[in-house]
Amino acid sequence: MGKVLGWNEVKKAVDSAKVKSKKIVFTNGCFDIIHLGHVRYLREAKRLGDVLVVAVNSDRSVSKLKKGRPIITGSQRAEVVASLEMVDYVILFDEDTPYELIRFLRPDVLVKGGDWKKEAIIGSDIVPETCSLPYIKGISTTGIIKKIKKLSE
Numbered sequence: 001m002g003k004v005l006g007w008n009e010v011k012k013a014v015d016s017a018k019v020k021s022k023k024i025v026f027t028n029g030c031f032d033i034i035h036l037g038h039v040r041y042l043r044e045a046k047r048l049g050d051v052l053v054v055a056v057n058s059d060r061s062v063s064k065l066k067k068g069r070p071i072i073t074g075s076q077r078a079e080v081v082a083s084l085e086m087v088d089y090v091i092l093f094d095e096d097t098p099y100e101l102i103r104f105l106r107p108d109v110l111v112k113g114g115d116w117k118k119e120a121i122i123g124s125d126i127v128p129e130t131c132s133l134p135y136i137k138g139i140s141t142t143g144i145i146k147k148i149k150k151l152s153e
Contacts, residue, residue: 002054002087004078007104010053010091014105023049026107026127028098030062030141031077032070037113037139039084044133045111046086054081055101058094065096071145097122 005013014024025048031038046052056078062070070077074092082090093101102110102123110127114135124130 001085002052002082002090004075004082004090004092007091007101010089011105013089014051014053014107017051022051023109024051024053024105024107025049025109025111026053026055026098026102026105026123027111028055028057028093028101029113030057030066030070031081032062032066032072033141033144034080034084035139035141035144037136040136041113041133042081042084043086045131048109048111048129048131051088052086053089053091053105053107054087055091055093055098056081058092061094061096071141099123102126 017024025045027045042052042054056074057065059070059074078090078092081087091101099122103126107127109129109131110121110123111131111133112121114132118124118130118132121130121132
């Protein structure tokens with residue numbers, strides 16, 4: 001089970017792992033309503049290295065990206081993501097993008113879902129390896145929200 005930590009605590013953990021020649025994988029997202037797509041994506045991300053750091057957008061950050069969201073608060077989203085077996089560290093970030101956090105942590109691998117082209121992935125210019133993992137069609141938080149709204153009509 002992972003831990004939800006602050007920037008400096010995660011930096012210490014990452015630096016310590018690097019000293020032991022561990023490969024650090026970084027990804028980020030809103031993770032508003034956890035679904036199968038998230039689980040598969042995080043499992044695949046973990047396979048790319050030894051330590052998986054997941055940056056979760058804060059409530060303010062999510063609300064700037066997605067109208068009417070988040071559904072679940074940032075602290076709860078972070079705790080749920082941290083409870084997943086493949087996740088080592090979770091960190092909340094308040095900025096519009098995780099660029100400064102990526103620059104601060106200096107991971108070895110940067111990962112996003114297949115709906116992102118490699119060259120468009122924030123931080124790909126400063127991380128040695130960037131991966132765009134396959135997107136699972138038909139599984140999304142937006143789709144889940146639409147289904148729930150239909151039930152209440």
